[in-house]
Every structure is written in C-alpha cells, then in structure tokens.
Amino acid sequence: MNPSSILLVEDHAAFANALLNILNKNGNMNVVAVADSAEKALEQLPELHVDLVLVDVSLPQMSGINLVAALHDALRSYVGPLRPTGAQSRRARVCAQRS
Numbered sequence: 001m002n003p004s005s006i007l008l009v010e011d012h013a014a015f016a017n018a019l020l021n022i023l024n025k026n027g028n029m030n031v032v033a034v035a036d037s038a039e040k041a042l043e044q045l046p047e048l049h050v051d052l053v054l055v056d057v058s059l060p061q062m063s064g065i066n067l068v069a070a071l072h073d074a075l076r077s078y079v080g081p082l083r084p085t086g087a088q089s090r091r092a093r094v095c096a097q098r099s
Contacts, residue, residue: 003030004051009041009067010034011059019054038062042070 006023008031010016016034023029033048035041038059045053053071057064 001028003028005030005032005049007032007041007045007048007050007053008034009036009038009053009055009059009064011036011056015056038064038067038070041067045071 006029008016008019008023010019013036016036020031020034023031032050033044035044038055039062041053041055055064055067059067062070
C-alpha cells in the first residue's frame with residue numbers, strides 16, 4: 001500500500017517541522033509539501049497529487065476555515081465530508097460544520 005500523500009498548511013515553522021517529522025515517521029504518510037498560508041496552498045495544490053490536506057484553522061489573511069471551504073467548492077466531486085479537528089473556538093467549529 002502506498003503512503004498517503006499530504007499537503008500540510010501551517011504558518012508556524014516550528015510546529016510545521018514537528019508535524020512533518022511525526023507524519024513522515026509513520027510509514028503510511030508522506031508530507032509532499034508544506035505551505036505557510038492558505039494562498040500558497042491554493043497555488044501549490046494544482047501541481048500536487050495529494051490524498052489529504054491538513055490545515056491550521058488560524059492562518060494569516062485567509063483563515064483555514066475559508067481555505068477548507070474553497071477546497072471543498074473547487075473539488076466538490078472529489079472531496080468527502082469535512083470535519084475540523086482542533087478548532088480553537090466554538091465559532092470556528094460551527095462555521096466549518098456549515099460549509
């Protein structure tokens with residue numbers, strides 16, 4: 001079985017590096033790209049073939065919630081149900097559930 005390819009979207013470099021190391025140590029996952037903003041993730045995504053996009057909810061400029069909504073709209077036929085994990089506020093969880 002091939003490892004799942006992942007795009008990681010995280011604006012804090014230390015946290016992104018820690019996640020990158022943890023995920024890549026698992027034989028079933030391979031982080032193929034890291035973006036530090038939603039805008040960079042949207043630029044990179046068409047060139048990548050990823051199975052999963054892990055998104056920080058609190059990103060500069062465009063929020064992670066809005067990024068997930070944009071991904072869902074753009075890839076509606078490919079994207080299954082979306083559920084946030086680790087959303088810091090009730091409002092963020094509610095907004096994500098509505099999209």
